[in-house]
Structures are given as structure tokens and as C-alpha cells.
Amino acid sequence: MQEAKYADMEAAVEVNEQVTWEAGRRARLTVLTLAFVRLIVVLGATILVTALPDAALLFFTIGSIVVGIAQSMDVLLLGQVLQGVGGAGILPMTQIVLCDIVPLRFRPKYASVAQLAWAIGSITSPLIGGLMVQHVTWRWIFYMNLPFCGVGMVIFGCLVSSVDMHSFLASSMLLGQLLLTLPFAAALTVDPNDANSLKSAASTAAASAVNYYNNRESKLIPGKFDGTWWEGGAFFTFLINYWHWTGDDQYNDLVTEGLSWQGGEDNDFFPSNYSSYLGNDDQEFWALAALTAIEQKFPDNPGHASWLSLAQGAFNDFVARWEVDKSSCGGGLRWQLYPTLAGYDSKNAISNGAFFQIAARLARYTNNDTYATWAETVWDWSSTVPLFDNSTWKIYDMTRISENCKDQDIMQWSYNYGSYATGAAYMYNYTNGDPKWKEGVDGLLNTTWNEFFPSEYGGNILSEAAATLF
DSSP: OOOOSOGGGTOOOOOOSOOOOOHHHHHHHHHHHHHHHHHHHHHTTSGGGGGHHHHHHHHHHHHHHHHHHOOSHHHHHHHHHHHHHHHHHHHHHHHHHHHHHSOGGGHHHHHHHHHHHHHHHHHHHHHHHHHHHHHSOTTHHHHTHHHHHHHHHHHHHHHSOOOOHHHHHHHHSHHHHHHHHGGGOOOOOOOTTOHHHHHHHHHHHHHHHHHHHHTSTTTTSTTOOSSOTTHHHHHHHHHHHHHHHHOOOTTHHHHHHHHHHTTTTTTSSOOTTTTTTOBHHHHHHHHHHHHHHHHTTOOOOTTSOOHHHHHHHHHHHHHHHHHHTTTTTTSOOOSBSSTTSGGGGEEEHHHHHHHHHHHHHHHHHHOOHHHHHHHHHHHHHHHHTTTEETTTTEEOSEEEGGGTTOOOBOOOOHHHHHHHHHHHHHHHHHTTSOHHHHHHHHHHHHHHHHHHSOGGGTSOSOOOGGGGGO
């Protein structure tokens, strides 16, 4: 191969040997680059992931130095490979961090800053590079990267906190942590006839739950747990009831912030950040939290949608989905909303039971018969398909649309019973003692005791039998 033809650039690189571009080498370099990106995904947000941006910058920095001092083509290529590996880490890591911590509605504003830097660099770098080649040396094109890389590493190290070991264990090794600590755990001692004993136990449970919430990896997103999105709704329902019955308001600001933040762009607890994988039941847990806030007179958040409007917004979504899908099985809500999701073919008990409960509670709170009519519609439909049998009062987990809702998943979960029984109790209250709802409440409660409080355990210990199968 001839001497490098960039003599006017003061290129000191001379290549005397024949260079062969082998497919195997390209494949290895490609795999190395992809492996670096894949490492980010695999590690998630563990202790190591916070070091990856610095590592990527370090690779890019070393690569720039190697290219700048290269005296042969092999060394120059090695430096460019290191730069490529670093760049492969910098670009996706920037996007991953942005998507993870910034809500969808704010992403354009923050992403525009990163894109602006990219645009400015793309426009100015050829001009700056040409001037350097003409007046200094081509090597300064690479040396110029060094101060920017150094500043980037310092800024990231100072502004982005690493994940501590407690958070790592709580999220990534929860099962192992549980197994290790279980032998040393002590049950709370509670006297159900002593209000102070009950409050003390509730305080301990609340403090533990809030500590877990405050140490989650997604703590920059109010209301969002590291696991599935619905858990935040259940968590806030607990804290609202805790405040109401104990008078302890130290967690109220946390609840207010989280409930409002996850209200979504349309004030219906369907935020676009998570809409691609949410099911009806996910949204319903948040609507139930808002209803609890209404009933317990938890203060609204000034300047934001009221708890009532959020619950009503979610209810309107459920009605619209029911009406659109009425041709399948004569009604009912699907478990999940999109054909790409596994639960799209299912109409399940929790989605319909929670909808029933939401309608019943709105009817009682607003004294509006429209909600009561919908509650009765959901109840009656549920008994026409194999979700619950009003002769035995057993509730089954789901039925499939592909089988025209004639089959049933025989799994029984206590929260399905709780959803329907609670809704029936609200309807009994709203209708001033309609025997239909009295029969429903009694039937579901009796079956709940028989199914979930087995006599072999004394008849007073809750046992979620279905959970033992997983």
C-alpha cells in the first residue's frame, strides 16, 4: 500500500504493509460494539450502570488519545475502534437516561438540548477540523475531544447519584433478600381491641412502605414504583387510609404529589409514558385510590385535577372501551388493551370487578343513577359468563374471548372477591337495602371465608392458595 497521501496534513502515519479487511474482523468489532450497548440493557439500573456513562467517555477519550499519537495505521485503527465503543455507549446511554427519568410530555424539551448539541457539532466540526488541518495539525482534531470528555465525566460523577446497595437489593434481589432475612423477622404484636396498638402497628407498616418507596430506583418519578405501574395506586390507597384512621399526616405531601403526577395528560390515570403496556386493572387501581381520597376527604391538590375528576375520567375510559368491544361476549372489559399484549384475548375478573366497584362507589358518592346503572350492568354481565357463579358465589379469574367467553380459568384470587363484594356493599347502601345486593354481599363473604380462611389453619388465617402455584 502506498505511503499515506495526506502529506499536506502533516500525517506521520506510513503504512508499508498490505492491509486486508477481513469479514471476521468487522464482525468481531461489530459484536464488541453491540455487546457494550447490550451490557447497558442487561445491567439495568444496578450499581454498575451508573459507571457506564463514565466508562463510555473513558473509552472515547482513550481512543482519541491513541489516534492522536498514532504512528501506524494499526494503532490509528485501534484508537478508532475504542472511540467507536465509547460512542456506542454514550449515545444509547443518553437516550436511556432521558427516557427513564423524564416523563413523556417533557421529553421534547430535554431531548432538544441533546439534539442541539449534536446539530451544532455536526455543523461546526468540519469547519473547525479544516482550520486545524490547515494551520496546526490533523492530530488536534482528536486532541480537541479531551477537554469535553473530561468535563463530561466530572459533571456526570457530581450530578448523577449511584444506586446504593440497599436499593439494589430491594429491586434486583428481592427474593434473595427475603429468604435471607425471613428467619430473623418478627411479626408485629397487635391487640385488635386497643386503638393505640393498632395505630402503632400501622405506623410501623407505613414507615417501612414509605422507606421502600423513597429508596426505589425510579424515585425521580413521583408515584412510580420500580415494578409494575399499578402498585403506586395500591400504595397510596393504603397511605390515605392510614392518614384517615391515625391522623398522622407526615406522608400526605408524598401522596398528593404521586397521585397528581400519575393522573395523565387527560386526567384519567392513563399516562402516555406507560400506556403501551397498561391493562384496565392497572388504571383501576389508581382510580380506586382517587375514590378513597374522595371518601376520606383527603385534600385535593390545588391547581391540579380533583380526585373526583380523575376517578370520573378513568370511569369514562372504561365505559368507552366496554361500548366499543360490546360485540365480543356481549360486553365486559378486556384485561389488556392492545392485540400485541397477552391479556388482550381475556376478559378477567379484576378488570370487571374493579370497574363494578368504581361505578358503585361513584354512584354512592355523587348520588347519580348513571353510575348505578353501569354497576348493575357489569354485575349482571359477570354472572352470565363464567367469571362468577351466583349459585355458589365462586369467582374465577378470567375467560377467553376466542372461546366466546364460555371457558374459565379456575384460579381464584382474594382480590377478585374483594372487588365484587365491596361493590355489592356500596350498591346495597346506595339502594337502601335492595335484597339483590344483600344476597351478593352475604354469598361472596361466605365463600371468601370458606375459600381463603381454611379450617386446617384455624379458620382465621388468610391463605392465598393460588399463589402457592407460582
